[in-house]
Amino acid sequence: MTKQITLTIDEKQVTVPQGTLVVDAAKKIGIDIPVFCYHPKMEPVGMCRMCLVEVGRPVIDRTTGQAVLEADGTPKVQFGPKLETACTLPVSEGMVVVGMSDKVKAARKDVVEFLLTSHPLDCPVCDKGGECPLQNLTMAHGVGESRFNYDEKMHLAKHVPLGELIFLDRERCIQCGRCVRFQAEVVDDPVIGFYQRGRAIQIATFSEPGFDSYFSGNTTDICPVGALTTADFRFGARPWEMRATASICAQCPVGCNITFNIRREAKSDGEIVIKRTMPRQNEQVNETWICDKGRFAYHFTEGKERLTAPLIRRGDDLTPVSWDEAIEFVAQALRDAGSDLLTLASGRLSNEDLFNLRSLSDAFNGKTALYTHMAGGDLTAQVGVGQGTNFADLGAGSVILVVASDLEEEAPIWWLRVKQAAERGATLIVANPRPTKTDRYASQKIRYAYGNEAATVLAMINALSAKRPELPGKVQATAEIKNAAETIKNAENVIALFGSEGLGLEGSAALAQACANLLLVTNHTGRANNGLIGVWPRANEQGAWDMGLRPAADLKAALAAAKMVYVAAADPLGDDPALAATLGEVPFMVVQELYLTETAKLADVVLPALPFTEREGSFTSGERRVQRFYPAVLPRPQARPDYAITGEIARKAGVDAETDSAARVMGRIAASLPDYAGIHYRRLAQVQEQWPIVGRGDLYYGGTGYENKQGLGVQLAPAAQQGQAPALTWPQVAEIAVPEGSLLAVPVTVLYDQGITVSTSPLLQTRIPQPYLTVCPAEAQRLNAEAGDLVQVSLGEQAVKVTLRVDENIPAGVALAPRSLGLPIFAPAAIQVRVAQKATV
Amino acid sequence: MTEIKQYVLLRHRDVPGLDQLDVYRQEGGFAAFQQAVTAMQPGQVTDVVKASGLRGRGGAGFPTGMKWSFIDNNNWPHYVVANADESEPGTFKDREIMEKNPFQFLEGLALCCYAVQANAAYIYLRGEFWQQAHFLDAKIAEMEAAGLLGEHLFGTEYSLRIYTHLGAGAYICGEETALLESLEGKLGQPRLRPPFPPSFGLYGKPTIVNNVETLANLPLILEKGAAWYRTYGTDKSPGVKIFSLSGKVNKPGNYELPLGTTFRQLIFQHGGGLPEGRQIKAIMPAGASSSLIVATEQALDTPMDYESVPSVGAQLGSASVIVIDDSVNVAWLINKTMHFFKHESCGKCTPCRDGTYWMMHLAERIAGGEASWADVELLREVAGQVKGKCFCALGEFSIEAVLSSIERFPADFEQITHKEA
Amino acid sequence: MTSLAEQYADEVQAILAKYPPEQKRSAVMPLLALVQRRDGFVSKAALQEVAQMCGITSTETASIVGFYTLYHDEKKGTYRIQVCTDLCCALRGADEFLHKLCEALGIPVGGTTPDGKITVEAVMCLAACDKAPMFQVQALGSVHHDGLEYHENQTVESALRLIEELRQK
Known part of the structure; x- marks a missing residue:
């Protein structure tokens, strides 16, 4: 104490x-x-x-x-x-x-006067005006008149792009160093720094490509003047014109609490629009930070190409119809299809949407499939982190195991939280086939070959347990593995995060099981700060598992077998052109979407849904925290929330369902799913005082991020915490045969991919790399290829051309295939690569 | 007061070739180090230094032995860093020691290392001392070859390595925590204190930072004893001091004298007085960081020790005595010092960064005859605003000359300012 | 371009050996001094090279270049004649010396002679206050020159003689 x-x-x-x-x-x-x-x-x-x-x-x-x-x-x-x-x-x-005292007041006046000597006092045209600590503190403590000779002021550059995202106004800067220290201390990415000294000292970057960091936007929140602004928001609006609406970031499973600043504006045809995304404090989730993807990737909700009316196929064309007609049409199809219905939905949807989809499917004895490349959500429901878990509580005595995840790419804020825990003394064990940025904080590192993910974790169990289950793969219990196993066994708390680096459904299912077993064997389940976390590809993937959706082992076969497919928030054809034939043969397909996706173009009925910014709902984060989001802007007139669309269809088809509000759907969820018992919207909206106190009148203290007045959410208790100990089952993983002359392509996640949320953001769009494949220098040599060459990647009957990258950290025989970047590789697969065109020098 | 019969620090002036290892050893060099390592406990070395009353010669005058006794013995390794950043305008004493009497300095450094059980020491030289650094590198190599540095010194378990490290032009690196930051490859900006270097220094390890001159005192203190050292100087400021004399004086240079020698003795007896026909007007006893003392008869008869100089409104500091004659308008002088401090401000804290910039512009206009008396008043107020608010001493030093000039020589300003419009 | 570590293996090795292996960042200043002697200034490419050797970012390395006055981010004369015009030297005529020297060379203070050899600059105190007028010569663009050399008790004539010698080198 x-x-x-x-x-x-x-x-x-x-x-x-x-x-x-x-x-x-x-x-x-x-x-x-x-x-x-x-x-x-x-x-x-x-x-x-x-x-x-x-x-x-x-x-x-x-x-x-x-x-x-x-x-x-x-x-x-x-x-x-x-x-x-x-x-x-x-x-x-x-x-x-x-x-x-007078002495103190005089000192503050003196300091403000010094800070203003060379400050341009351009508040009327400054983005920070109205929420500016310098402006506010000058009003409170400063003097009214300047005694400094105007001609002697420093005149400096006012529009310095530090990178593509952040601009610097050198005249406004007061050299407080918050931004420099944030980048160095908080996110360990010191790509901005001080240059020169004395009064000439200024913020600068000499890194390539400039101020390029996944957390850069936060520096604009904590800048106490208008020196740093985002390219997205600068000159966008005045702070006092905007209202704040609470939401949850929909980009990854962290579930960052955010605030959308909105205003009605003439240049948007008098509509209310989102002007910027700001962090909303939740010390148990994202503290006062968000990543740049979360900050800038809201533009997908405002696209002109959004679906505006239900469409029904008439011949080759999709024709606008009334909602009544569309719903009647789908309901009839449902009745015809009966148990031959396949519902395919993704974790982009809210719990309420997914629950209604699942209920509808169940009523017809149909099948549901979660559209994902990653499995294990059933296990996180059983042995996930216990209620009361908070990364901020982890320090000495705690162990964090990160397996098969490039955490900063997959869930940036978790990377930050894990880093901080390691800095407080927690033991970070990183197991991954190649080095990632997480390694910097690892006290133990384990390298394994792609394909040996589960086997490596099982080897840890073998190093401890007398039971010695059969070990698939050929993983020797090395000193590193034994050491890690001992560390985990002796730790007070253990949290295991498993990702999908190099994994598809089968591999991630096995890895999740292996991690669950490790936690069970070492008794690290069922209590706070212990348990399993899946680094899911989508924000509400955990919720989708909780709502009862499961991935289809063979999606193509499942699609082929269905008489009716109801697709929501998924674009299988856009992701994998090889599914064209199969989807084309589906007798009846409904697609519920924001945009006319590739899949939607083949549909018989297309139903326009609302994005999370225009409606209510809840997401369940990877830490199984159920959190509410609220409507930020008015819904597009003809579009509806997914749960309401599904509910209407259900009712029309004679199935009881809630359609009126997300809160009522949550009532049903709470009544039918034991883990969600007791969850209701008022409870999700409860808050308590958090430290540090931010977002009130004194913006100078914590920055312009928002105080949380709309709910901290509720963390669910996993089965293990409810006294149900899951049985140990031992996973098996089939080895992937890689024929001579082929490479093992492994999918990996990158933060900025070609997904719609990134590609519609003007700022992030520029950060999407050209489609590429990465191999080690030896493989490049074998291919007679060099970095920058265009290579043809053959995968089964498909062939795709991408740019070759070379990275010495990648094992031989392996090619890294970034997800959603041109290569339809969803699980480890043998590929053939040949040079298609040499890079022009 | 004892006159100096034989030099303690500038012994090369008595002994030709003292910068040669064999000569230095013939003169008894490294006997004290060998004696310490082979026959004394580290704490005994510290005790002798404490008893000698030696105070830091870099400017602050902090008791050296006491500083050593603060070293944190629960955290290892320890480091010693010799501060050879000598950058105060008017100061050029450490340079002469390193150039002419290098082994005495290096032996002193080695003694300090042994006293605090450091096995590695760095000499942080200002970047302009490129030649001195290379000279010292050669001397260090000679010591290594002679078994005076390295492993198992004199057959004991004690080992020691000394390395030189060059700065690259930054006055602030004379501040010991800024120096450590710089040595770690960072901006030379001072650190928050506490923790102080003896508990959190180089690479976060307990570190003693001592000035070159301070260290050069040690071999003879160890050899001849604390009582011998106390025969020089005053009770509270024992020992000898090198006074760097510059400005409007006939014989500028370094003068090693007992602490307590008067300004008059230094300037007129040793320094040969002022050029023909010139009257002494003011004295800056601690370089550019100094207040200006009005050169009255009483001031000239003031002993130069840590206790007496404040009685005439200044500090002894590094004892860099700059003589100002009656041809100088002090407004010109503070324009010079303000340009210096504005140029050397590290930019970390607001009052120093913005205050020196503001004061420099005011001083420039005043010195250029383009200002009114109101500007002089404003300059005084701005200096007052800086006072007591800075992160480190640099900012605080920047106002000493300004405030004392305006207060003590108002006529100089009245002479060159124009009347209010 | 050959790397610094290849080109000056001994120097680089000697620099790195001074600091504990986990404190490579300490080597940034001497390494920058070395590249500057090689190139005459610190280029962006050199920043990256030194940064990699020290395990820090180019921006952190640039901060060092920007903070310390002996590093230069642009190329000027091969020899930088840096005249101290600080208080003590000024009391002994340094300002006049500087202006006459520049006048003799036909360049402004801070300027470079047309042959690109000589730049004359005013600098702050060089710890030679008793020997003014004085200057240091910073030799750039060749590691074989002495890095820095003091020239004390100067006259314009003696300075011009030295400059002629430097031009011949």
Whole structure:
């Protein structure tokens, strides 16, 4: 237990843990000590000198060690001659802090005056105006008039692109270094830095390609002036014109809490539109950060090509019809198909949408299939992380195992959280066939060959257990594996994250099972900060498993066998052109979508759905936290929420279903799924005070990110926490035969792919690489190829041309195939590669 | 007060060829180091230094032995860093020691290392001391060849390596934490203190940073004893000091004298006084960081030690005595110092970064005769605004000359400012 | 282009050997000094090269170049004559010396002679206050030259003689 310290700040007493800084102790009792350089999420530096306070300490008699008392019996307090910075000063017992004296006020005025000497004071045209710490603190503490000679001001560049995403205005910068420290300290990507010194010091990048970091947008939130702006938002709107609406990021399974800033504007034909995405504080999920994909990838919701009316196929054409007609048409088809219905949906949909789809299918004894390349969600429901899990609680004594995941690419904020846990002393064990950025924080690293994912984890169990299950593959229990196994066995807490690096459905199912077994054997399930997390490809994939959807082992066969296919939020044909024939043969296909996808173009009925920004719903994150999102902007007139569309069809087909509100669907979920018992929308909207306190009037403290007033969500208890111990089953993985002259292509995830969310974002679009395949230098030599060559990749009957990349970190015999980047490779597969065109020099 | 019969620090002036290892050893060199390593506990070395009353010669005057005793013995390894960044305008003493009496400095460094049980030491030289660094590298190599550095020194378990490291032009790196940052390959910006270097120094390890001159005192203190050293100087400022004398004086240069020598003795007796026909007007006893002392008779008779100089409104600091004569308008002088501090501000804290920039512009206009008395008032106010708010001493030093000039030589400003419009 | 480590293996080895193996970043300043002596300034390519050797980013390396005055991000004269015009030297006529020297060379302060050999600059205190007027010569573009050399108690004539010698080198 940390020692508690009592001190007095501006005549108020406060008791805080030892080590707390005065600025934070003041914050806890509602006293705002102004700061520019300090940020509660970063190490204090004491640079800006705005937080100067008078500090007195009790006088201690050196001989007795006792406090010297005044005549009235109160401890005698001695004040130092100099002001001290509250942001660097840890509290001490009996300390007296004065932040309201004339001396302190004068000091703040002095510091503000210094900061403004070369500041352009262009607030009327500055993006930050209205939510600017410098502006606010100048109003509160500064003087009205400048004594600095205007001609002697620094005149500096005002539109410096630090990269493609972030612009710098050098005149506005007050050199607080928050952005530089965020990149170095928080996200370990020091691609912006200080250049020169003294008054000439400025923010600059000399990295290639500039300020290119997955977390760069956060620097614009914590910049206390208008120096850093995003290319997406700059000159977009004034802060006071916008309203804030709460949402959940739909990009990955982390479930970052976000706020959409919206306004009605003439240039958008008088519509209400999203102007920017901001982090919304949830210390258990994303703290006060979001990644750039989450920040900039909202544009897919606003596309002009969005579906605006239900369509029915008349001959070769899809013709707009009324909703009544479309629903009647689908309901009739359903009745005809009966149990030959296949419902194919993805984790892009909310729990409510998926529940209604599943209920409808069940009513007809149809089949459902989760559209994904990754399995194991049944296991995370059983041995997932326990209720009360928070990465922020992990430190010394805890182990985090990351297997088969390039975590920063798959779930950036989890990467950040894992990094921080490792920095607090948690043992990070990374098992992956090639090095990733996660390795930087790993205290133990295990390299295995692609294909040996599950076998490697099973080898850890074998190193511990007397049961010695049959071990598929040929993985020797190396010293590293034994060491990792021992570390896991002896740890207080263990969280295992498994991803889909190099894996398809079969491999990830086996890996999930192996990880579950490891946790079970070492007794790391069923309680907080222990258990299994799937690094899913989509935001609500865990919810989809919870709603009862399962991937089809052979999607092509399942499609071929169905008389009716109901596709929601999935584009199998767009992802895999090889399915064209199969889908073309489906007797009746309904596609419920935002856009007319490749699959939709083949459909008999197309139903326009609403994106998450225009409706209510809930997602279940990878940590099995159920979180609500709210409508941010008005729905497109003719489109409807997925749950409502499905519900209407169900009713028309004679099946009882909720259609009116997502909250009512959640009522049904809670009633029928034991894990979700007790979940309801009001509960999901509950909040409690979080530390640090951000997003209130004092933007200078935490930045312009938002306070959470709309719900922290509810973390579900996995079966193991409810007293149900799952039985151990031992996975088997078939070896993939790679014929002589072929390469083993393994799918890997990259953050910026060709998915619709990225390709519709003007900023992120430029970050999508050309389709490529990566091999090691030796393989490149064998292929007589060099980096940059165009190569033809043959996979079964398909052939695709992509650019070759060469990376010495990739094992021989393997080719890395990034997902959603031109190559339809969803599981490890043998491919043939030959040079199609040499790179022009 | 004892006159110096024989040099303690500038012994090369007595002993030709002292920069040769054999000569230095003939003069008893490295006997103290050998004695310490083979026959003394590390703590005993520290005790002797404590007893000598030696205070840091870099400017702060902190008791050297006490600094060593703060080293954290629960955290290893330890490092010693010699501060050879000598960049204060008016200071050029460490350079002479390193160029002419290198082994005495290196032996002092080695003694410090042994006292705090450091096995590696770095000499951080300002980047301009390129030749001195290469010279020291050669001397270090000679010591290694002679078994004075390396493994198992004198047959004991103790080992020591010394490395030179060149800065690249930054006054702020004379500040010990900025120096450590620079040595770690980062911007030379000072660190937050506490923790202080003896607990958190180079690479986060306990580190002693001592000035070159401080270290050069050690061999003779160890050889001849603390009591001998205390025969020089005053009770509270024992020992000898190298005074770097520059400015409007006939014989500028380094003068090794006991602490407590008066300004008059240094400037007139040793420095040969001012050029013909010139009157002394002001003294800056601690380089550009100094307040200007009005050169009254009383001031000239003030002893130069850590306690007495404040009585005439300045600090002894690094004892870099700059003589100003009556041909100089102090407005010109502060324009020079403000250009220096503005150029050397690291940019970390607001008052120094923006304050020096502002003061430089004001001083420039004032010195150029383009300012009014209101600008002088503003300059004084801005200097007052900087005072007490800076992250490190550099910013605080930048205002000393400004405030003392305006306060003590108002006529100089009245002379060159124009009346209010 | 051959790498620094190949081109000057001994120098690079000696630099890296000074610091603990896990503290390679400490080598950034001496390595930058080495590339600058090779190239005459620190180019963007050199930044990347040094950054890789020290395990830091190009931006972090550039920060070092920007902070310290002896590094240059642009090429000027092969020899940079850096005259101290700080307070003590100025009291001994350094400003006048500098301007006369520039006048004699026909260049402004900070300028470079047409043959690209000589740049004359004013710099802050060089710790030679008793020997003003003085300057240092920073020799760039060849590791075989001495890196820095002090020239003290100078006159314009002695400085011009030295400059002539440097031009002949």
